[in-house]
Amino acid sequence: MEKLDNLYREIIMEHYKNPRNKGLVDDPAYVTVHIKNPSCGDDITIQSHFINGKVIDCRHDGHGCSICCSSASVLTETVIDKTVTEAEKLADNYLKMVSNKPFDAFLDLEEASVYSGVRQFPARIKCASIAWQAFLETLKKGA
Amino acid sequence: MELNRWRQDFPQLKDNDLIYLDSAASALKPQTVIDTTMNYYRDLSVNIHRGIYDEAYEATRLFEATREAVASFIHAEVDEIIFTRGATAAMNLVALSFGMTNIQKDDEIIVSELEHHSSVLPWQKVATLKQAKLVYIPLDENGRITVENFKKVLTNRTKIVALTYISNVMGYVTPIEAIIQLAHEKKACVIVDAAQAAPHLKIDVKRLDVDFLAIAGHKMLGPTGVGVLYGKKALLDAMEPLELGGEMNEEVNLYHAIWKDAPYKFESGTMPIASVIGLKAAIEYLEKADLVSVENHVKKLRNYAFQQMKKIEGIKIYNPDADSSIIAFNITGVHPHDAASFFAEHRVALRAGHHCAQLIIKWLGIEACLRASFYLYNTYADCDQLVQTTKAAVKFFRSVGFEG
Ligand SMILES: Cc1ncc(COP(=O)(O)O)c(C=O)c1O
Numbered sequence: 190m191e192k193l194d195n196l197y198r199e200i201i202m203e204h205y206k207n208p209r210n211k212g213l214v215d216d217p218a219y220v221t222v223h224i225k226n227p228s229c230g231d232d233i234t235i236q237s238h239f240i241n242g243k244v245i246d247c248r249h250d251g252h253g254c255s256i257c258c259s260s261a262s263v264l265t266e267t268v269i270d271k272t273v274t275e276a277e278k279l280a281d282n283y284l285k286m287v288s289n290k291p292f293d294a295f296l297d298l299e300e301a302s303v304y305s306g307v308r309q310f311p312a313r314i315k316c317a318s319i320a321w322q323a324f325l326e327t328l329k330k331g332a
Numbered sequence: 333m334e335l336n337r338w339r340q341d342f343p344q345l346k347d348n349d350l351i352y353l354d355s356a357a358s359a360l361k362p363q364t365v366i367d368t369t370m371n372y373y374r375d376l377s378v379n380i381h382r383g384i385y386d387e388a389y390e391a392t393r394l395f396e397a398t399r400e401a402v403a404s405f406i407h408a409e410v411d412e413i414i415f416t417r418g419a420t421a422a423m424n425l426v427a428l429s430f431g432m433t434n435i436q437k438d439d440e441i442i443v444s445e446l447e448h449h450s451s452v453l454p455w456q457k458v459a460t461l462k463q464a465k466l467v468y469i470p471l472d473e474n475g476r477i478t479v480e481n482f483k484k485v486l487t488n489r490t491k492i493v494a495l496t497y498i499s500n501v502m503g504y505v506t507p508i509e510a511i512i513q514l515a516h517e518k519k520a521c522v523i524v525d526a527a528q529a530a531p532h533l534k535i536d537v538k539r540l541d542v543d544f545l546a547i548a549g550h551k552m553l554g555p556t557g558v559g560v561l562y563g564k565k566a567l568l569d570a571m572e573p574l575e576l577g578g579e580m581n582e583e584v585n586l587y588h589a590i591w592k593d594a595p596y597k598f599e600s601g602t603m604p605i606a607s608v609i610g611l612k613a614a615i616e617y618l619e620k621a622d623l624v625s626v627e628n629h630v631k632k633l634r635n636y637a638f639q640q641m642k643k644i645e646g647i648k649i650y651n652p653d654a655d656s657s658i659i660a661f662n663i664t665g666v667h668p669h670d671a672a673s674f675f676a677e678h679r680v681a682l683r684a685g686h687h688c689a690q691l692i693i694k695w696l697g698i699e700a701c702l703r704a705s706f707y708l709y710n711t712y713a714d715c716d717q718l719v720q721t722t723k724a725a726v727k728f729f730r731s732v733g734f735e736g
Contacts, residue, residue: 193677193728197670202733230686230700231669252699254667255734310673 195306196313197255200263204300205255210265213250220331224323226315231257233320235264237327244268244276244332247324254316260304261320267301268324273332280321280328287317336629338362338621339709351680351717356500356658356687356705358550359531362617369555369610380605381579395605398612399595402560405615406545407536412568414561414595415608419527420450422546422561423494425598426523427454430544430571431492432461434521439464439491442520444477445691446499446506451525451546452691455494464491474653475502475695479510490520497529501689501703502651503634503658505533512541521567527551527559531707532630532656534623537562554614555607561598568594575600626708630657633706637715644719646726646736650696657706663722664736666729668700674725675702680717 213221219236226232231253238246247268249261268276283301285292289308307317339345341362345352352360372391380392403410416422431454435441441459443452445468459466467490470481477495486493493515498505512522523544526535531552537545544567549558563571573580573591580600583590591597618626634657641659642649650660663671672684683703686693693700704718730736 193674194732196673197729197732199733206733206735228685254669256670310676312676313669313673316669 192306192309196310198303198306200300200303201255201259204259204262208249208258208262210246210248210269211250211262213248219246219248220327222323222326222330224319224326226253226257226319228315231316231319233257233261233323235261235320235323235327237268237324237331239273239328239332242273242332244271244273249320253319254313256304256307256313256316257319260301260317263301263304264320264324267299273328277325277328280325283321284318284325288314336709336711338626339711341617342709345709349679351678351714351721353680353682353704353706353710353714353718355531355707355710356528356551356703357683358556359553359707360709361555362553362614364613364617365553365555365610368613369606372606372609379602391605391609394609394612395603398608398615401612401615402547405535405619406530406547406562407538408562409565411593411595412537412562412565414563414568414598415603416546416559416561416598417557417604418550418559419448419525419546419548420559422544422559423450423523423525424454425561425574426544426546426563427458427494429574430521430567431455431458433572435459435462435464435491437463438489440467440485440487440489441465441492441494442467442469442482442485442490442515443494444469444496445471445695446475446477446502446504447494447496447689447691448500448525448527449688449690450527451494451496451523455492465489469495471695474504475651475692476504477506477511479507479514482511483514486514486518486520488518490515490518492523493520494523494525496525496527497535498526498532498656499658499689499692500528501658501660501687501692501701503654503656503660503705504651505529505655508542509540516541528656531618532623532627543567549607549611549614552614553617554611555604557604558607558611563594565594568598571598573597573600577601621708627656629708630706630710633657633710633712633715634659636712637704637706637718640715640719641722644722644726646730647722650698650701659704660701661704662698662701663726663729663734666725666734668702670729670734671702671725674728675721678717678721678724680721682718 233251236248247265527548545562547560577600668684
């Protein structure tokens with residue numbers, strides 16, 4: 190039970206119920222990446238707006254489980270106003286953390302650090318990862 | 333303590349706290365299947381049909397003995413049994429060989445939204461390539477295939493009818509006997525996906541008069557990697573193999589070759605010999621257990637669990653009137669993957685997702701669902717665990733903020 194309580198933390202539930210930066214914009218300045226997890230139907234789109242090496246906006250939309258949807262919301266709040274280099278480092282570190290690989294515990298993942306509980310649920314790593322992976326793709330495509 | 337005379341034969345269920353409710357995905361294996369498969373590797377390990385030494389002869393004998401066992405299990409002739417990689421490979425073979433040869437522009441292929449992807453996607457492809465029409469039987473209000481609705485889509489242009497015998501999501505049994513008769517009146521050919529049916533129903537291909545039928549070994553207590561395609565002999569004789577290579581030919585010349593007769597022309601290369609041999613032990617186990625007794629037991633369990641599940645507030649059951657072992661449900665307001673983690677934490681193994689049947693999931697208007705399925709080794713205690721865990725799950729998810 191402790192494991193489950195550790196997974197469904199208040200912050201996660203709060204973002205799940207009240208997602209930030211949700212809804213896509215019809216603006217060619219944004220880089221859009223769509224990722225689907227066909228095995229469970231999670232379906233997330235991330236849009237990033239980069240100016241002068243900085244993430245000035247990040248948006249998300251889609252559907253899926255609470256871990257997947259909330260992590261998209263947390264992602265946007267974490268990366269907005271970061272430099273592209275910082276954001277990439279954070280995303281890298283986050284993905285290592287949730288997949289139980291060695292990660293830099295001193296790098297401040299802010300609210301995203303609550304997803305460390307995912308490590309104990311190997312079947313849910315994908316749920317916690319796809320929004321961040323989609324964000325990394327937007328970096329590759331457009332930053 | 334209730335007695336389940338089959339349970340002790342499944343080593344995984346001894347001294348184990350696993351509540352296995354995912355048999356519709358794959359069944360657990362009895363010791364005899366494990367032993368038979370292992371004995372092949374320990375005592376023989378060699379290829380079939382090739383060597384003339386004792387081990388090769390014995391391996392070939394055991395391999396062919398499974399063919400006889402399958403034939404008698406479904407009342408077919410021995411040379412109507414083709415071993416494949418699974419039910420998926422069996423249905424692809426029919427569509428991509430028989431279908432691609434016999435379907436013409438504007439022909440109609442009838443399928444349903446209850447199909448597993450492996451029963452519909454090959455025909456979707458054939459229809460696209462041949463400019464034929466893929467036609468869906470309208471399901472009734474509960475999501476069932478009915479004879480009445482089948483009649484509405486059956487026409488003089490119907491060439492193929494590809495349907496599931498038992499739905500792997502809803503647990504409905506399709507009235508295939510009447511459908512096959514009607515289809516034959518129009519000279520259409522019927523392919524039945526019996527992946528879910530073979531573990532639960534006595535199948536008599538002669539009585540059904542079905543043209544092709546697909547089975548998955550791993551769902552009927554057998555090893556993975558082996559399935560069966562049954563086909564009427566005359567149809568198989570006229571059908572081209574898809575995979576060309578070793579063992580399937582009689583003579584090879586520079587610019588042409590001659591195939592062996594069915595079923596061998598469809599079994600190219602080295603087959604999953606151990607799995608085929610193990611499948612015989614699975615069939616023998618099921619014959620001894622008797623499918624009627626098995627199905628009686630499974631239905632009682634399903635009903636026992638369902639009667640309690642339907643009283644739980646905060647869950648939705650999608651197939652209250654299922655004919656077979658499945659309960660498809662969701663905790664309202666909770667994505668099935670969230671729910672499945674809770675069940676997994678409590679060692680209740682069930683499936684979450686679209687179950688490779690996205691069309692029926694879309695028909696239900698949901699993203700995915702949970703599926704509990706029962707088989708012969710399950711007990712009333714397993715049902716109680718399912719019910720209790722479901723109640724606890726509803727409580728837990730409400731407590732952390734999921735709204736119903
Ligand atoms: C109804 C149905 N058809 C076909 C299949 C495919 O069987 P296999 O995975 O053995 O090819 C399955 C199993 O997943 C099934 O439930």
